[in-house]
Amino acid sequence: MDSDMDYERPNVETIKCVVVGDNAVGKTRLICARACNATLTQYQLLATHVPTVWAIDQYRVCQEVLERSRDVVDDVSVSLRLWDTFGDHHKDRRFAYGRSDVVVLCFSIANPNSLHHVKTMWYPEIKHFCPRAPVILVGCQLDLRYADLEAVNRARRPLARPIKPNEILPPEKGREVAKELGIPYYETSVVAQFGIKDVFDNAIRAALISRRHLQFWKSHLRNVQRPLLQAPFLPPRPPPPIIIVPDPPSNNEERPAHLLEDPLCADVILVLQEKIKIYAHKIYLSTSSSKFYDLFLMDLSEEDQQSAAGHGFGVAVTAAAERMLHQEERHHGRDFLLRAASFDICESTEEAGSGQRKPCLRASTSDGILRGNRYENGERGLRRGRDLSSWSRAFTSIQEEMAEDPLTYKSKLMVVVKMDASIQPGPFRAVLKYLYTGELDENERDLMHIAHIAELLEVFDLRMMVANILNNEAFMNQEITKAFHVRRTNRVKECLAKGTFSGTTLGRGGGPAAAPRSPLGGALPDGWGARTSWFCPMREWGSRTVGQQALTRLPWGF
Incomplete structure (x- = not known):
């Protein structure tokens, strides 16, 4: 099927979406994730950035890309055509803006300069070449906000620019710029496959609303919504803590x-x-x-x-x-x-x-x-x-x-x-x-x-x-x-179950649990600072609740 047939199909809106932004912010990978359903491997993530551009000819030569361009948004059939651009080819970029329906403006949340260029360079340029096209602001590389930057920098190539923790932008920074410019704001991560559909579905909505103002006779555009809010990103679950149970006391001083x-x-x-x-x-x-x-x-x-x-x-x-x-x-x-x-x-x-x-x-x-x-x-x-x-x-x-x-x-x-x-x-x-x-x-x-x-x-x-x-x-x-220790262990369990002689409340996920103070203090070896800061004197006997994080460090035993 030839790509020109999309322009001839009735009630199919063809949307030209131009993606712009600084170099190395993730424009091409965002386009490939939408057009080709491409995922990012660890090797690609850590490789040195090489400026590339996704060719628009893919819609003509690749049937799969053409099929993935078709979508239905708010009961409107659309064909999304994505245009990739170089971040530093300023002379050639003006040809990409021609007849654009919507512009996706990208920056990297790990590069504050890219967000600064949004206001000083990119947005004025967009309004100069296509003043009526709606703009969508997108923060790329969201996964770096929650990544172990030290491990990422060690795994990258030696000449790669290291990512500093103070350069990671919070979502509020992007929202402030978007509010100042009066445009929607979204965040994406190709690694986590988050926000890709949100960005382009709402870019389609913005383009259809703009087209509805000019082509008011098209009834199928009446139900198109404004760009929707994005659901928050759920950070990856941290790895479970490594719980090491110490060996029982070996000398008489710790018994x-x-x-x-x-x-x-x-x-x-x-x-x-x-x-x-x-x-x-x-x-x-x-x-x-x-x-x-x-x-x-x-x-x-x-x-x-x-x-x-x-x-x-x-x-x-x-x-x-x-x-x-x-x-x-x-x-x-x-x-x-x-x-x-x-x-x-x-x-x-x-x-x-x-x-x-x-x-x-x-x-x-x-x-x-x-x-x-x-x-x-x-x-x-x-x-x-x-x-x-x-x-x-x-x-x-x-x-x-x-x-x-x-x-x-x-x-x-x-x-x-x-x-x-x-x-x-x-x-x-x-x-x-x-x-x-x-x-x-x-x-x-x-x-x-x-x-x-x-x-x-x-x-x-x-x-x-x-x-x-x-x-x-x-x-x-x-x-x-031996029989003495078995018998006393059973009695201690009974006292814990009944709350007998309880002087301390242990905080846990299912609720508080009563426990006696003395075994807690006796279970702490000298090297753990039991006499100086922890259970002696139980925060000077003022606090009777001990958190669960502290309990994981106790060598329980009698």
């Missing part, structure tokens, strides 16, 4: 036991012999000992004065505190009943010195109602607590009060637990080390006191480990340690 030496994010104070303070963490104690779990879940807000008096709790309550207790009793109106039974091995120092060991199994029960919602007026306000002498022989009292953080030296709410006077600091630290790590040193001296404390706290696995050491079967403790 949870190190938190006993450096109380990072501590929330419990254990008081021994009325003067020795040991800072600890609820989550480690509760997931390792059911006794501590019940202790920290006690409701300290209920009160039954009659029951408290019946059990002999000598608690001095001021008049203001009594009114508060009476109000809480009206709201809650229920008793908190906890019973405990344990066996203890009573050994006197005299018997130990004489070499005679007479273990005495003694049962200790609490059949009454655990009461004692104790409020004390102090310098830091009301404190609430309980007397624990009838609940367990390991503890004497528990209370919540404002205490000074050992690292930040700022006041915060902490749980203060006073231990029984018979508990020695050395063996108790060995018990705490077991509760944190599940391990017991074979060279511990006072194993019987450790077994005594384990009996009070109902940590029966620790008693078994002591028995294995005394029976020269310490190798069996490895299995106990």
Whole structure:
């Protein structure tokens, strides 16, 4: 089929579209993408630019190009003829403007000079040679706005001009020039195959509207719309982040036991012999000992004065505190009943010195109602607590009060637990080390006191480990340690699911999730700046939400 037949077909509008602009802005590639459905390879993208022009003879010699020139826009059949031009052949370009229906004016978003030439050279030239032809402003090479320019510059030829990040033009720059000139503005990318159809379909609309003013008798031009707005370009999806899970801590300094030496994010104070303070963490104690779990879940807000008096709790309550207790009793109106039974091995120092060991199994029960919602007026306000002498022989009292953080030296709410006077600091630290790590040193001296404390706290696995050491079967403790970690992992998962002991909110895509503070701090090695900027002191305990980006850097583990 000869190309001249398009001019003779009824109701087929032939549109001559001239594409102009500076050299190397992408005019020829834009035309080839529309006329030949050509795509840009990586080799062509990185090759040194060679000025070329797309021959208009392609419509005569290539049937495929002729077929692709035909289109239907707003129910109007058109045949689009694209004219390519050189950016620097000024004398020959005036012949291309002749009888043009629309002009597509191109610039590169990676070349600010090409946009400057739009106002200073190209637009005045277009209005000089074809004053009535509508103009469409097009920003080419849109993909460079979101590309890795360093990688692009490295892959290009040595003599190619490097692309600088500060030369990339935002879309607002093109819109400002288009608004100043009163013409539509579009952006295209041959690499991403974006905006090609938008540019030429709206160029056809602009040409048909201009023709409708002159050929008003053509009824099929009545429904032609003005150039439409362009949908925004969706940037390419960034590659997924590379998540590297660090190896578990290899030295003792990075293990949870190190938190006993450096109380990072501590929330419990254990008081021994009325003067020795040991800072600890609820989550480690509760997931390792059911006794501590019940202790920290006690409701300290209920009160039954009659029951408290019946059990002999000598608690001095001021008049203001009594009114508060009476109000809480009206709201809650229920008793908190906890019973405990344990066996203890009573050994006197005299018997130990004489070499005679007479273990005495003694049962200790609490059949009454655990009461004692104790409020004390102090310098830091009301404190609430309980007397624990009838609940367990390991503890004497528990209370919540404002205490000074050992690292930040700022006041915060902490749980203060006073231990029984018979508990020695050395063996108790060995018990705490077991509760944190599940391990017991074979060279511990006072194993019987450790077994005594384990009996009070109902940590029966620790008693078994002591028995294995005394029976020269310490190798069996490895299995106990493995079972300890499995059991505590399951308890930690349960606490996370229920939000128990939660002090931190972890931000994630599906919503916030509660988590305890202490394992987060314990999971951070020293080299990560845990003590200086991150979880210590959790932004000075002011923020309780941690973003998901930060969570990807944590070596989770207990």
